[in-house]
Amino acid sequence: MAKVIAYRNRETGELEDITSLIRRFKKKVLDDQILYECKRRECFIPKSLKKKLKSIEAKKRQKKNYKPKY
Numbered sequence: 001m002a003k004v005i006a007y008r009n010r011e012t013g014e015l016e017d018i019t020s021l022i023r024r025f026k027k028k029v030l031d032d033q034i035l036y037e038c039k040r041r042e043c044f045i046p047k048s049l050k051k052k053l054k055s056i057e058a059k060k061r062q063k064k065n066y067k068p069k070y
Contacts, residue, residue, distance in 0.1 A: 006015040029035060045053075 005018045007018070007021055008014070009016045
């Protein structure tokens with residue numbers, strides 16, 4: 001026999017099974033874009049480092065596209 005787990009909803013006071021609770025949680029996370037924010041903050045690069053990387057890439061491009069004039 002399957003064991004049913006139910007939790008009391010704080011707002012309504014009604015019992016709610018675990019599947020609907022998880023479904024509601026996932027919907028809330030998607031609506032609030034919590035995962036997007038976490039991913040964005042996970043790979044944060046400071047402005048000074050961005051400038052440095054950008055200048056290094058520019059130098060690589062110049063070196064690659066350099067054609068000597070004879």
